[in-house]
Amino acid sequence: MIIRKSKFAVKGLRYNIRTAIHGDSSYLSEVRLQIDGETENMDRERGEAFLDKSGLEDIIKLDSEHSKALFLVVEVKDRIVGFSRCVGNDLKRTKHRVEFGVCILKNYWGYGMGKNLLKETIFWADSIGIKKIELNVLETNESAIELYKSFGFEIEGVLKYDKLLSDGKYYNTIVMGRINQHVL
Template sequence: MIRQVRLSDAAQLVSFKREVSSESKFLLTCPDEVEDIIDQRRMIALYLGDSRRIFLVAEYNNQIIGMITLSGSSRRRIMHKGELGISVRKQFWGKGIGSSLMEECLKIAKQKGFKKIQLEVMSNNNRAMALYKKFGFEVEGVKKKAVFIDNEYVDLVVMGKWLEDS
């Protein structure tokens, strides 16, 4: 089930984020950098109280197994675009969870008047890039050596999708 996040999800989201950040090296956050429950509640409240933000979770057997966020700006020159982030528990990779989250988020983003969605993805994250390309995202640029992980630098690929064409 895909649904809007709730304040009561805070504790479960902290656990989810710690788990996914330890399962995958493709996230920018390390497990020990995940916010605590109080900060998570603040973040959820920020998303719920701002029409320029979207925060959805994927739930299976009452457990959060995926999440997607879209954050827009109130600055007039850039309020047409939103920055997207998505993560899914490794156990559920390849089962359509990411696609379901993406589909619902893009639908809501369009309803809210967003024109463009942008994201950044590590250049070696082929699975995620395939998902984004499936939804019409295109490579717009590369931030060279933007991430340092496992004693090496990795590029961040900037991808974007114009919602008007979809």
């Protein structure tokens, strides 16, 4: 799905949030690879499940054509520094819900990008009648958990010993969901 471009200014940094387009694929591939190496909050380590330009072009095309998919990018001075993706399906039993994920380059944490990507996604989901947004977050990512709670997400469960991190310890994944009460 395609949405309008939104402009933001936070702590002196100006950035745009817009729908991903065909020409973004090589930048997105690089950003995704860099983000995977900057934090253990992601499911992947750097280079795992690598998506090249062609693979991302396919995803962008599919998402732009599917009514229950939203692929957003964050741009600072025409450079992509983060993205989010929200995807659903048309199966009768699960077409009421979508799954959300977000990635921001570490140098751009603290500028409200994740918050604004989430706001845009919630507005989109609510406007098309999505009843539930789901997401997974690592238990140690306390700031993200608090952000999601502030937007009405609730903890629905815990996947115990779900991630093995570089310290050799296992960590839990928190499963969260937001129900749109207006469309129930």
